Each structure stands twice: as C-alpha cells, then as structure tokens.
Amino acid sequence: NAGVTQTPKFQVLKTGQSMTLQCAQDMNHEYMSWYRQDPGMGLRLIHYSVGAGITDQGEVPNGYNVSRSTTEDFPLRLLSAAPSQTSVYFCASSYVTGSNGYTFGSGTRLTVV
C-alpha cells in the first residue's frame, strides 16, 4: 500500500546511545520531514527536505541529523541520545506545492533512559 512507513514502532535507548529512525515513502513525494510530539503538545518540526540532497533545519534540530540520498528515504539520526529526546516521532511526506496535503507515518515511540 502506498504511504509512509516508519520503523521501528517502539525503541528504548540508554543515554548516550545512537540510533537511526527510518522513514520511507513510495509516492514519489519531493518533500519529507520529521516531527516530534511530546505529551499534550503539538508537533514540532525537527528537519525537513524538499528533494534528494537538500535538507534544512526546523524548529528543534539540535541533537538530530538527517540526510536525503534518495527520494524515497529520509532517515533521522540520534548521535548521542538524551532523556529529553524521549518523544513520539512522526515522518511526513508531500508534493512540494502548498496545494497538497501531508501524509504521515504511524510514528516511532522512543524512550531514552
């Protein structure tokens, strides 16, 4: 089925560990992005990309790295996990024009202990 696929769905990390959250879409969308959602809060933009080889920072980029080598994939890397990065992470994709809506993945629930 066409859509945005996020893996893993759940992850527990120890402080200082690194990991990569995966995001893939099969809709040929140019735009992809990562959001985090903390309890009772809205979604805050971490990083986004408008095409392969192009990335930019969002509202809360510190502690996260991204790269976009293909149209389909947009992984989010945590280099040294901290408890403050405990959150639910959502990936979204879209065509770049404002007349198109975002498609979101089902999320990755990350706990850093």
Added chain:
Amino acid sequence: DAKTTQPNSMESNEEEPVHLPCNHSTISGTDYIHWYRQLPSQGPEYVIHGLTSNVNNRMASLAIAEDRKSSTLILHRATLRDAAVYYCILREGGNFGNEKLTFGTGTRLTIIP
C-alpha cells in the same frame, strides 16, 4: 511564518454538526489553509484544504471567510470516531515555499454520546 489560532477544546453531541474555528489574520495571498486531525495514538491524518472557495469532501467541509482571515472546519454529523485533535495550518502555495511548518496544539474535540 503565518500563524493560526484555535480554541483548545470543544465538545459536541453525537450526530450533531460541529464547527471548528481557526483564525489566521496574517495569512498571505498564496497560503493554502490545511486541516488535519490526530486520533489517539495515531499519526495526523489529512482532512481537507482550500485556498479561497469553500471546499467539500467525504470527510468534512471547509468554509473560508471572504477576507481569508478565518476558516471553519465543518463536520456535518459527528460520530464518536471523530473525537480527535484537529489542527489548522497554513502552507505556502508556491513550489518550494516556506516548509518550516509547525503544528500548534490544535483543538481537542470531544464527542458526547
């Protein structure tokens, strides 16, 4: 970035219409008005979007004020499955527009059986 303002919460009786307001007084001429909803423990889901004219789809209707400084999402006959957080955001219409979009806290809609 153009911002939106929504009430924190609303309640509605089941099987009655629901009108969810959104103010966006700093909207620019090329901004599209988008609505998303987030069911408990799920990723956000696209609902509807529009530019100037009112829009209808199978999920909802979007009524846009003539000056475009406000809009209203209309659920014609609310069901318990419509209980969710509803987000109103603005997205630039041009290609590769400003994609630094952050979702606010939205409106938490409670449906009373």
